[in-house]
Amino acid sequence: MDAKPVFSLTNRWLVGSVCGTLTVAVIAAAIGFVLLPSVQDGPQFRGIWNAICNAAGVSRHWAQNELIVYPADGAVSAVTITPQTLARADHDAAQRGGVLATRCVGCHNASQVVAPLLAGQDAACVYKQLSDFQSGARTNVIMTSMVKGLSERDLRDLAQYFASSGRLTSGVATVGEPPIVAQGNPTKNVVSCAVCHGEVDHKAGAPFLQGLSASYLGAQLNAFAAGQRHNDAGEQMRNIARNLTETEIKDAAAYYNGFKDMGTRMSQP
Numbered sequence: 611m612d613a614k615p616v617f618s619l620t621n622r623w624l625v626g627s628v629c630g631t632l633t634v635a636v637i638a639a640a641i642g643f644v645l646l647p648s649v650q651d652g653p654q655f656r657g658i659w660n661a662i663c664n665a666a667g668v669s670r671h672w673a674q675n676e677l678i679v680y681p682a683d684g685a686v687s688a689v690t691i692t693p694q695t696l697a698r699a700d701h702d703a704a705q706r707g708g709v710l711a712t713r714c715v716g717c718h719n720a721s722q723v724v725a726p727l728l729a730g731q732d733a734a735c736v737y738k739q740l741s742d743f744q745s746g747a748r749t750n751v752i753m754t755s756m757v758k759g760l761s762e763r764d765l766r767d768l769a770q771y772f773a774s775s776g777r778l779t780s781g782v783a784t785v786g787e788p789p790i791v792a793q794g795n796p797t798k799n800v801v802s803c804a805v806c807h808g809e810v811d812h813k814a815g816a817p818f819l820q821g822l823s824a825s826y827l828g829a830q831l832n833a834f835a836a837g838q839r840h841n842d843a844g845e846q847m848r849n850i851a852r853n854l855t856e857t858e859i860k861d862a863a864a865y866y867n868g869f870k871d872m873g874t875r876m877s878q879p
Contacts, residue, residue, distance in 0.1 A: 687738065687747040687841040691815030695734040696769060707771025710764055713756065724829070726822050729776025735817045737769035739841075747841040781821060785868030788861035790854065798853040803862060824860075824867035831859045 619625060717725040728736060742748035744757045744765070757765070789795070794802040806813035808820065819827065833839035834851035842848055851859075 685746045687742045687843060688745060689738045689741045691734050691738055691843075693814045695814065696737060696766060696773075700766075700770065703767045703770035704774045705771075706763075707767035707769070708775070710760075710768050711771055711775075714768075717752070723823050723825055726817075726826050728772040730818070731772050732812075732816070732818055733769040733773035734815045736772050737765055738815050740765045740768060742841040748839060781869040783820075783865065783868050784870050785865045788858070788865055790858040790862050791865055795853070795858070800850050800853050819866040820869040822866055824863040827863035827866055828859055831863070835859075 714728070718728045720727060720729075739748060740757055740760070743750065743753045744760065746754075760768075790800065791803045794800045794805075802810065803819070804810040806816045808818050812818075830839065831851045831854065834842065834847045835854065837848060840848065854862075
């Protein structure tokens, strides 16, 4: 008796297995790319196409009804941060930076509200932000005028001084850790804050957030989301902030602001 060919439409086992596999794939795609994203909050999930794009991790610059302002010709950061940035010890840098920092005390002190406390901040982060203010990649009327005329060595000295002048990350959280900080939100391609900003790991050049004011952190996340701040490499923070809800931004800001142990900090940056 002649055997039937395996790859033939007359082979009911082949037809059944292929149809079954396709059915499972279509159902899984519908659930993963349409159903689950569509029940999420936020304007980026309105409409099936937006939901599919968000689930696939595609940046949707064309999405309608999305209140995001993208800068037309905004300067981007030219600073490349690596783990070796500012790693070489310079014993006189902190002392020179301390002299320069006398102009910074008025805003960047322990009573910080709109300006971040810099004592104990990551040196590479401070250096990058100062460089970006100087180049125009990050804009602020006060900071732009403050860094004008500073040399490359001045920027590095200030960064070394602030990094060595306190312990920004000391203390214990007084607010429960929200999911966006601990786990992120995989359905929206948002990684945990703790992966880059300490607790789990620390990305070179990323700021430590523990103890910073909620108003400052909230303002920066909203600025990233709106495209008003654009000095993040590869649009990493902009892509994350665009996918955060107002509640997630407030929860993250409140959590990091809740780290209290002021007795171990210096009152001045």
